[in-house]
Amino acid sequence: MLTRKQVADTRHRAARMLENVGIALTPNERENIEIADFGLDDVERTGLELVVYENNDRYCAKELVLFPRQTCPEHRHPPVGTDLGKQETFRCRWGKVWLYVEGEPTANIKAVIPRGDEARYTVFNEIELNPGEQYTIPPNTLHWFQAGDEGAVVSEFSSTSTDEHDIFSDPRIRRIPEIADE
Amino acid sequence: MLTRKQVADTRHRAARMLENVGIALTPNERENIEIADFGLDDVERTGLELVVYENNDRYCAKELVLFPRQTCPEHRHPPVGTDLGKQETFRCRWGKVWLYVEGEPTANIKAVIPRGDEARYTVFNEIELNPGEQYTIPPNTLHWFQAGDEGAVVSEFSSTSTDEHDIFSDPRIRRIPEIADE
Numbered sequence: 001m002l003t004r005k006q007v008a009d010t011r012h013r014a015a016r017m018l019e020n021v022g023i024a025l026t027p028n029e030r031e032n033i034e035i036a037d038f039g040l041d042d043v044e045r046t047g048l049e050l051v052v053y054e055n056n057d058r059y060c061a062k063e064l065v066l067f068p069r070q071t072c073p074e075h076r077h078p079p080v081g082t083d084l085g086k087q088e089t090f091r092c093r094w095g096k097v098w099l100y101v102e103g104e105p106t107a108n109i110k111a112v113i114p115r116g117d118e119a120r121y122t123v124f125n126e127i128e129l130n131p132g133e134q135y136t137i138p139p140n141t142l143h144w145f146q147a148g149d150e151g152a153v154v155s156e157f158s159s160t161s162t163d164e165h166d167i168f169s170d171p172r173i174r175r176i177p178e179i180a181d182e
Numbered sequence: 183m184l185t186r187k188q189v190a191d192t193r194h195r196a197a198r199m200l201e202n203v204g205i206a207l208t209p210n211e212r213e214n215i216e217i218a219d220f221g222l223d224d225v226e227r228t229g230l231e232l233v234v235y236e237n238n239d240r241y242c243a244k245e246l247v248l249f250p251r252q253t254c255p256e257h258r259h260p261p262v263g264t265d266l267g268k269q270e271t272f273r274c275r276w277g278k279v280w281l282y283v284e285g286e287p288t289a290n291i292k293a294v295i296p297r298g299d300e301a302r303y304t305v306f307n308e309i310e311l312n313p314g315e316q317y318t319i320p321p322n323t324l325h326w327f328q329a330g331d332e333g334a335v336v337s338e339f340s341s342t343s344t345d346e347h348d349i350f351s352d353p354r355i356r357r358i359p360e361i362a363d364e
Contacts, residue, residue, distance in 0.1 A: 022204040024275065024313035053316060054271045054339055059241035061271065061339035089236045089243065093206065131206035134235060157236055157243035157339060 001178045002037050010035045014049035014065040021094040021153050023063060025051060033065075038073055039174035045114050048072045052161070060086075060161040064154040066097065066147035071114055074100075074121050074144035074169040080162055085139030088158035092129035096148030099127045102141050111146035120170035129154070142169065183360045184219050192217045196231035196247040203276040203335050205245060207233060215247075220255055221356035227296050230254045234343070242268075242343040246336040248279065248329035253296055256282075256303050256326035256351040262344055267321030270340035274311035278330030281309045284323050293328035302352035311336070324351065 002010075011033045018025060034050040037043035049065035066072070077086035090099060098111045103125035110128070113121050123142045127135050129152075137143050139159075166175050184192075193215045200207060216232040219225035231247035248254070259268035272281060280293045285307035292310065295303050305324045309317050311334075319325050321341075348357050 022276075026314045029314065053273055054318065056269070056318070058269055058341040059271075059339055061243065061273075061337075087238070087240055089241075091235055091243075094204075132208045132211065136236065136238070155243075155337075157241055159240040 001039075001041065001180050002035060002043065003180045006043065007035050007179055010043060010047075010049065013067065017065050017067075017151060018051070018063065018153065023093070023153065034177070036175065036177055038168070038170075039172060039178070040073075040170075042114075044070060046071050046073055046117070055161045057160055060156075060158045062156045062158075062161070063093075064090075064156055066095070066145075066152045066154070068149050068151045069112065069147060070151070071111070071146040072144060073117075073173060074123065074142055075166045075173075076140050076142045078140050078165060078167055080165050083160065083162075086159050086161060087136065087139045088156055089134055089136040090129060090145070091134035091155045091157065092131050093153045093155055094131055095150050095152030097129045097145050097152040097154055098148070099129060099135055099137075099143060099145045101125050101127065101137060101143045117170065122169060183221075183223065183362050184217060184225065185362045188225065189217050189361055192225060192229075192231065195249065199247050199249075199333060200233075200245065200335065205275070205335065216359070218357065218359055220350070220352075221354060221360065222255075222352075224296075226252060228253050228255055228299070237343050239342055242338075242340045244338040244340075244343070246272075246338055248277070248327075248334045248336070250331050250333045251294065251329060252333070253293070253328040254326060255299075255355060256305065256324055257348045257355075258322050258324045260322055260347060260349055262347050265342065265344075268341050268343060269318065269321050270338055271316055271318040272311060272327070273316035273337045273339070274313050275335045275337055276313055277332050277334030279311045279327050279334040279336055280330070281311060281317055281319075281325060281327040283307050283309065283319060283325045299352065304351060
């Protein structure tokens with residue numbers, strides 16, 4: 001569980017990265033950056049910082065911030081009701097990100113799986129994204145990603161986002177962040 | 183109709199603006215920036231430069247470049263088949279843009295309607311967008327927009343884009359650009 005201080009510090013760090021990259025936020029957006037620690041209590045290693053610009057019943061757009069070597073753990077977006085499952089396009093805006101999806105495993109992947117969690121990562125088809133490069137992940141496809149040594153800023157364009165339905169390969173994971181009262 | 187030289191020069195100018203703002207494009211994207219002159223043959227006054235990052239059957243994302251005081255003329259996105267019509271979110275990344283939609287007309291609007299075309303502009307509810315600010319336009323709603331004195335870069339997040347169905351208030355307009363052979 002994240003403490004309020006951890007949330008504030010992590011938000012501040014993410015806001016500074018976005019500012020350095022020239023991505024403007026409103027004060028309200030800056031104060032509400034979402035900190036996802038996936039319930040693993042080690043947010044700098046396994047975590048993600050998000051600004052949700054828009055999420056309606058037709059499309060969604062977010063800015064994702066990854067600290068150096070920070071990993072968003074393996075998951076998929078399953079069908080929900082009449083929805084096929086979220087389809088998403090990742091566009092690298094700054095830094096470097098390695099994305100892993102289902103398919104032929106890449107030999108000697110560049111990401112380093114968080115130590116101790118090796119069993120929770122099962123897809124290794126590597127796509128490297130540098131600034132200006134993008135990749136579209138089909139619905140219901142396992143994927144995970146990790147930033148390079150300087151971190152990354154990634155724009156996500158997608159169909160409607162329903163994070164609460166995401167299915168993670170690690171059964172310990174809770175997608176909706178919990179924040180301690182004190 | 184645009185000449186090939188006009189297209190090349192306008193692309194170059196738009197690419198330079200994006201580069202100055204820190205928005206990375208691939209070489210292929212840079213060479214294929216869409217120049218929309220709307221068939222009015224005065225692209226610096228009435229026109230728009232676009233990079234389409236993704237347009238699939240669920241969502242669309244584009245970067246829009248507007249030169250100083252350049253105007254995207256009034257239009258709406260009608261229903262097409264089972265689609266309600268394109269819904270779009272404009273997020274200002276750099277510069278300033280004034281957006282006009284249906285509703286209570288704003289007194290003393292800040293944009294200057296292209297001289298001679300006053301009759302082609304009918305909605306005047308003004309929304310000013312500065313960097314980090316955004317606005318979502320419902321489907322089938324008349325709108326037009328103009329950049330401030332330094333121009334603007336605007337991210338557009340939307341449902342699927344079908345430009346060929348757009349309905350413009352100016353019957354002279356052709357949305358799909360025509361480029362001279364010579």
